[in-house]
Amino acid sequence: MEKTDPILGEQVHQHLLSVGLETPMNYDQVQTPSPGKIKNIAEHFTKIMEELGLDLTDDSLIDTPNRVAKMYTREIFQGLNYDFFPKCTRIENKLGVNSSFVLERNINVQSNCEHHFVVIDGKATVAYIPRKTILGLSKLNRIVQFFSKRPQVQERLTEQICEAIMFITKSEDVAVYIEGVHYCVKSRGIQDVTSSTMTLATRGAFSTINSELRREFLNSARMR
Helix, strand or coil: CEEHHHHHHHHHHHHHHHHCCCCCCCCHHHHCCCHHHHHHHHHHHHHHHHHHCCCCCCCCCCCCCHHHHHHHHHHHHHHHHHHEEECEEEEEEECCCCCCEEEEEEEEEEEECCCCCEEEEEEEEEEECCEEEEECHHHHHHHHHHHHCEEHHHHHHHHHHHHHHHHHCCCEEEEEEEEEEHHHHHHHCCCCCCEEEEEEEHHHHHHCCCHHHHCCCCCCCCCC
C-alpha cells in the first residue's frame, strides 16, 4: 500500500480484540520479518508439492514454492500485518452533514477462505453518517481491501470492516454489505457455480429494522 499508518493499525487491532472480532492469529508470528517468513513458507510449500508427487526439478515448477511464499506474504495475506494498515485521512465535519449518509458502492473484494485457502471474489458497499469527522472516500476502499487481504470468513470480514469504519470515523452509524462468490463452493465440494453469499453488518441508525435509512442503504447496495 502507498501510505500506511501502523499506529492506527495497532489501535484498530486492539479494538477488534476488545469486541471479539479479530482474525485468529499469532500476533508475534505475524510480525516476523518478511525474508525469514518467505524462506520458511517456501520450504513448507516445497514439502507439500513433493508429497503431491510433483517434480520440482522441472523448470516450470522449480521456483513455485518461492513464488507462493512471496504471494502469501506480500500480496494476498498482507492484511494480517497491521504495519500495512492504510493511512486514513480525516477532516473535521464543518459541513453540517449529519443527517445523510456517505456511501461507496461496488468496492472490489478479493479474499481467501480460511477453511480451504481458495478465493472469495465479490463486491462491498459501505456507508456511514458523518458526525465529528469525514473520512477521505478512497480510505473506505482501502479499509475493505486491507481486511480482505487475509484468510477470512465472509461474516467476520463484513463485521471487521464495519467496526473499523465506526472506530476510525467515530460514527455510531455504519453499514457494510458484501456479496461474494466462494470458490470453495464453486470449484470443489458441491461445485455450485451460480450461487453467491450476502452478508450485512449494521450499527446505530442502520440497525433499525424496516427503517427508511436501512431500506435506502440496501437498495443502493443491491443496485447493479
